[in-house]
Amino acid sequence: MGIPTSSPASSADGSLPLLSVQNLSVEFRTGGEPVQAVRDVSFDLYAGEILGLVGESGSGKSVSMNSLLRLNPSPPANITGGSVQFMGTDLLSLPERQLRRVRGRNIAMIFQDPTTSFNPVQTIGSQIFEAMRVHDRGISRRTARLRAIELLDLVGVPSPKVRYAQYPHEFSGGMRQRAMIAMALANRPKLLIADEPTTALDVTVQAQILETLQEIQRETNLSIILITHDMGIIAEIADRVLVMYAGKIVETAEVEPIFGSPLHPYTRGLLSSLPRLDASVGDLPSIPGQPPSLNPPPAGCAFHPRCELSQHRERCRAEIPGLVHANGSQHDVACHFFTELRVPAPAASEER
Amino acid sequence: MSTSPLLPENIAATDAAATVSAAESRSAWQESPFRISMARFLRHRLAVAGLLILVALAVIAIFAPLISPYNPNATNLFLYQHPPSAAHLLGTDQEGRDVLSRLIYGARVSLTVGIAAAVSAGIVGLVLGLLAGFLGGWVDSIVMRLTEMVLSFPALVVIILIVAIIGPSLTTIIIVIALTQWPTGCRIVRQSTRSLKEMDFILTARAIGCSDFRIMLRHTLPSVLPPLTVALTVLSAEAILLEAALSFLGLGVNVPESSWGGMMQAAQSLTTLSSQPWLWLPPGIAIAVAVLAINFVGDGLRDAIDTRQQT
Amino acid sequence: MVAFVLRRLAIAVPVILGILLIAFCFVHLLPGSPIQMLINPNDLSGPDSAKYLASLRAELGLNKPLPIQWLDWMGQLLKGNLGYSYQQQVPVTSLIGQRIGATVLLSVTALLLALAIAIPLGVVAALKQRSGFDYASVGLSMFAISIPIFFLGLMAIYVFSLRLGWLPPGGISTLGVAGSFSDTVRHLALPACVLSAVLVGPYVRYVRQSMLEVLGMDYIRTAIAKGAPRMRVVFRHALRNALIPLTTVLAIQIPALLAGTLVIETVFAWPGLGLLVYDAISNRDYPIILAVVMLSAALVVLFNLIADVVAAVLDPRIRL
Numbered sequence: 013m014g015i016p017t018s019s020p021a022s023s024a025d026g027s028l029p030l031l032s033v034q035n036l037s038v039e040f041r042t043g044g045e046p047v048q049a050v051r052d053v054s055f056d057l058y059a060g061e062i063l064g065l066v067g068e069s070g071s072g073k074s075v076s077m078n079s080l081l082r083l084n085p086s087p088p089a090n091i092t093g094g095s096v097q098f099m100g101t102d103l104l105s106l107p108e109r110q111l112r113r114v115r116g117r118n119i120a121m122i123f124q125d126p127t128t129s130f131n132p133v134q135t136i137g138s139q140i141f142e143a144m145r146v147h148d149r150g151i152s153r154r155t156a157r158l159r160a161i162e163l164l165d166l167v168g169v170p171s172p173k174v175r176y177a178q179y180p181h182e183f184s185g186g187m188r189q190r191a192m193i194a195m196a197l198a199n200r201p202k203l204l205i206a207d208e209p210t211t212a213l214d215v216t217v218q219a220q221i222l223e224t225l226q227e228i229q230r231e232t233n234l235s236i237i238l239i240t241h242d243m244g245i246i247a248e249i250a251d252r253v254l255v256m257y258a259g260k261i262v263e264t265a266e267v268e269p270i271f272g273s274p275l276h277p278y279t280r281g282l283l284s285s286l287p288r289l290d291a292s293v294g295d296l297p298s299i300p301g302q303p304p305s306l307n308p309p310p311a312g313c314a315f316h317p318r319c320e321l322s323q324h325r326e327r328c329r330a331e332i333p334g335l336v337h338a339n340g341s342q343h344d345v346a347c348h349f350f351t352e353l354r355v356p357a358p359a360a361s362e363e364r
Numbered sequence: 365m366s367t368s369p370l371l372p373e374n375i376a377a378t379d380a381a382a383t384v385s386a387a388e389s390r391s392a393w394q395e396s397p398f399r400i401s402m403a404r405f406l407r408h409r410l411a412v413a414g415l416l417i418l419v420a421l422a423v424i425a426i427f428a429p430l431i432s433p434y435n436p437n438a439t440n441l442f443l444y445q446h447p448p449s450a451a452h453l454l455g456t457d458q459e460g461r462d463v464l465s466r467l468i469y470g471a472r473v474s475l476t477v478g479i480a481a482a483v484s485a486g487i488v489g490l491v492l493g494l495l496a497g498f499l500g501g502w503v504d505s506i507v508m509r510l511t512e513m514v515l516s517f518p519a520l521v522v523i524i525l526i527v528a529i530i531g532p533s534l535t536t537i538i539i540v541i542a543l544t545q546w547p548t549g550c551r552i553v554r555q556s557t558r559s560l561k562e563m564d565f566i567l568t569a570r571a572i573g574c575s576d577f578r579i580m581l582r583h584t585l586p587s588v589l590p591p592l593t594v595a596l597t598v599l600s601a602e603a604i605l606l607e608a609a610l611s612f613l614g615l616g617v618n619v620p621e622s623s624w625g626g627m628m629q630a631a632q633s634l635t636t637l638s639s640q641p642w643l644w645l646p647p648g649i650a651i652a653v654a655v656l657a658i659n660f661v662g663d664g665l666r667d668a669i670d671t672r673q674q675t
Numbered sequence: 676m677v678a679f680v681l682r683r684l685a686i687a688v689p690v691i692l693g694i695l696l697i698a699f700c701f702v703h704l705l706p707g708s709p710i711q712m713l714i715n716p717n718d719l720s721g722p723d724s725a726k727y728l729a730s731l732r733a734e735l736g737l738n739k740p741l742p743i744q745w746l747d748w749m750g751q752l753l754k755g756n757l758g759y760s761y762q763q764q765v766p767v768t769s770l771i772g773q774r775i776g777a778t779v780l781l782s783v784t785a786l787l788l789a790l791a792i793a794i795p796l797g798v799v800a801a802l803k804q805r806s807g808f809d810y811a812s813v814g815l816s817m818f819a820i821s822i823p824i825f826f827l828g829l830m831a832i833y834v835f836s837l838r839l840g841w842l843p844p845g846g847i848s849t850l851g852v853a854g855s856f857s858d859t860v861r862h863l864a865l866p867a868c869v870l871s872a873v874l875v876g877p878y879v880r881y882v883r884q885s886m887l888e889v890l891g892m893d894y895i896r897t898a899i900a901k902g903a904p905r906m907r908v909v910f911r912h913a914l915r916n917a918l919i920p921l922t923t924v925l926a927i928q929i930p931a932l933l934a935g936t937l938v939i940e941t942v943f944a945w946p947g948l949g950l951l952v953y954d955a956i957s958n959r960d961y962p963i964i965l966a967v968v969m970l971s972a973a974l975v976v977l978f979n980l981i982a983d984v985v986a987a988v989l990d991p992r993i994r995l
Contacts (some may be wrong), residue, residue: 038811045816081900083896083899083900084894112902112904113902114902115899115900115901115902116901116902116903117898117902120900120901121900123893123896123897123900125893128892128894129893130892130895130897131898131912131916132894132916132990132991132992133915133916133989133990133992140900142901142903142911143901143902146901146902146903146904146907147902179991179992181991181992192897215720215747244706250783270963356875416725440853509686509689509690509693510693511975512690512979513690513693513694513697515927515972515975516690516694516930516972516975516976516979517694517697517930517968517972517975518930518931518933518934518937518968518971518975519930519934520864520934520937520938521933521934521964521968521971522968523969524952524956524964525701525965525968528705528956528959528961528964529701529705531706539725601820601821605823606909606967608823608825609823609824609825609938612823612825612938613938613941613953613956614955625823628826628829631829631943634832634837634844634845634940636831637832637837638833638837639830641833644826644829644994648823648826648829648830649966651822651823651826652818652821652822652823655820655821655822655823656817656818656821656822658821659817659820659821660817663817
């Protein structure tokens with residue numbers, strides 16, 4: 013049976029998590045009923061691991077990660093509860109001035125569209141310089157420039173000395189994203205949050221960016237939270253995976269069990285709707301229905317109207333399933349009836 | 365079994381489907397972009413207030429003979445520059461004419477010039493803007509250079525110059541104001557057309573064989589009208605202010621019923637300015653109120669159509 | 676960059692030619708012959724005047740085809756001959772020279788005042804969107820663009836000069852104190868403030884709008900995520916980027932500034948080019964009017980050019 017998770021689990025080697033998010037809730041007020049975009053989200057992140065955060069648009073993945081650094085614009089968005097423990101401090105209760113020292117220094121973030129994420133009228137170099145300058149007023153231009161060029165080289169930007177003095181529009185999409193990564197790494201952060209870093213790029217460039225991230229991670233033991241809607245990317249580089257649906261985490265496991273034996277009906281639906289190269293499929297299955305609206309959020313399990321397992325049982329309709337331990341301590345799932353799953357998931361194929 | 369809609373067994377089904385879609389179209393009209401924009405506009409309190417003020421002004425202008433207490437041109441030297449009193453609510457001017465009556469009739473001139481000039485400028489701007497935006501190339505270059513040239517001249521000065529040559533009649537002033545204002549409308553229409561030109565529905569129209577002219581008329585024009593309407597409000601406001609300045613300087617309409625600006629000419633003298641505020645305050649306020657109302661309406665329109673374009 | 680400037684200059688040339696063409700049409704349409712406009716009337720009296728007139732006619736070519744006349748006329752312009760005032764019988768250039776200082780003083784002061792008010796107002800309004808301050812600023816700018824400038828001027832004189840007696844009602848100097856700095860300032864205060872109202876309205880709206888757009892941009896979020904302090908984000912990223920389109924707006928508003936200057940100079944009896952034109956209108960002194968009109972048009976084209984170049988300097992994307 014499942015053991016409810018209430019205290020932070022420890023990683024395989026027993027060390028404490030780098031980041032521990034407990035019961036994070038965020039709502040959006042745009043006149044009328046507020047939207048509960050993030051509902052009671054808890055998870056841990058350990059040093060050196062790549063945590064993948066998967067979910068569709070509207071699942072709350074970006075909002076929740078933006079909340080770690082309180083980057084959501086505050087009139088519409090409102091953090092209504094929870095704590096974010098990072099290196100011994102709760103980021104949510106830090107005064108703005110001290111939180112600023114965390115941003116870009118201990119925790120860095122890169123965003124989806126590198127084209128609009130850079131200031132178009134300043135050179136790439138000066139923006140990387142700024143990343144260093146705001147945390148170290150005394151840094152000399154020369155030192156910063158050298159380091160920036162070093163970083164650009166590290167992320168694979170060719171001719172870094174020339175590129176330093178160029179403007180964002182003179183870079184290609186992939187190079188811009190690399191420059192973003194360089195800028196994020198400028199102050200040697202412990203954690204990098206990457207919000208859909210490859211969504212706006214070509215597939216071939218995607219692969220290169222992911223490779224770069226992996227290399228950097230290996231060299232510096234950086235922890236990465238990678239937000240994406242693409243299971244392929246998860247399979248490629250994630251160590252552990254969180255699956256989000258309608259503002260809640262519905263399943264978390266290491267990457268192999270997620271693909272090998274997914275326990276939540278939503279995860280199973282996601283995986284079975286992926287087209288496969290090694291088998292022909294008649295009709296591509298898709299999960300029927302739509303995600304629920306979150307203002308107000310549904311009373312019970314948010315997924316139950318679309319769930320084959322649920323069959324509209326009363327418990328699913330009335331009671332929100334909490335995250336419980338399943339196969340071993342590393343696989344948690346939020347479903348009342350996951351034990352009834354007998355049929356192996358379609359993604360549990362011969363390839364693993 | 366064939367699904368051709370012409371086979372008898374399928375016609376009944378088609379009929380049924382048609383009835384359903386007719387009902388759907390009726391409810392679709394409820395949600396048409398026009399209705400959505402209207403609803404948005406009505407939510408704008410200031411814009412609605414502005415509209416009401418304009419309607420009131422129009423009513424005053426149209427029914428001036430019925431509302432006005434006196435004949436605005438009736439001079440009576442015995443009533444020379446009387447301050448406001450029960451008989452003359454806004455006093456009398458240097459020739460004994462009732463200020464209130466002149467104010468009411470003044471609405472006619474100011475509003476007529478404003479609207480007529482704006483509409484003329486709008487039409488010219490629409491035609492040139494559509495052509496320039498749609499045809500591009502050398503047509504566009506010529507129209508753009510033309511607009512730059514016209515915009516380089518300060519409107520007021522050019523109007524003064526032309527009126528000085530030709531003489532100030534109502535029509536002349538309307539035409540000349542329109543001549544200096546059309547580039548504003550043209551620019552907006554051209555901008556709109558250029559962005560529309562690239563949209564898929566235009567390309568589709570081309571692909572099915574519509575002629576350029578037809579595309580301009582049936583597909584581009586309706587989408588260009590909303591921003592043009594907003595531009596019209598700006599143009600009217602500008603036209604009213606120009607006419608007022610012109611008349612104030614003594615170069616405007618010379619018909620017996622002077623416009624609001626003309627009523628303020630007397631204030632050029634410091635004594636009048638100081639001791640007969642009832643002569644120049646009411647017309648000044650009237651102009652400000654009218655233009656303010658137009659600007660509110662324009663803002664409301666801008667918001668109403670803007671959001672729609674985002675969907 | 677040089678290529679950009681040259682390209683921009685190339686565009687300005689046809690516009691200037693167009694302006695000159697329009698002006699030339701005016702020369703022929705205005706009452707009085709074109710010759711009359713250009714000739715120094717003092718040369719016309721005396722025994723040889725008829726022969727002189729004939730030779731000038733030939734030189735300035737009224738018998739030549741119109742395009743050639745146009746070129747000749749432009750040649751005269753380049754030589755600095757803007758015509759002679761009908762009424763005062765002196766070269767227009769000298770009249771302009773006398774008066775231009777006052778106009779420049781007035782318009783530049785008004786412009787700087789407008790910017791000094793509009794930029795902070797617009798920025799703060801954008802930062803505090805939907806606050807009372809924001810609504811007040813928007814309301815103020817709406818009011819400023821709706822009120823006729825001469826009316827504002829009249830009210831200003833009425834309140835501050837005639838009723839309160841703080842400032843003089845017009846003119847540039849008080850008799851006997853000519854040239855004193857404080858006296859000039861006292862005379863400049865009202866007209867400059869009223870004239871700046873012409874510009875403040877549109878400027879506040881543009882600054883606010885531009886700032887709002889920029890604040891919604893992704894790179895602002897990036898700057899915050901980097902840990903930049905709020906002030907730095909507002910000034911180095913938001914404001915700096917928001918002001919770029921303002922250069923174009925400034926240039927577009929120049930004609931409005933010039934027209935407003937004319938009205939204000941008339942209302943306040945300020946002895947600048949505007950008042951010169953107004954008097955010239957009353958006296959049917961067309962050479963003066965025409966010359967000033969051309970001058971303003973040329974200024975507008977020049978300012979547009981400068982604005983475009985400045986925008987290209989500030990925004991590297993434009994240079995492409």
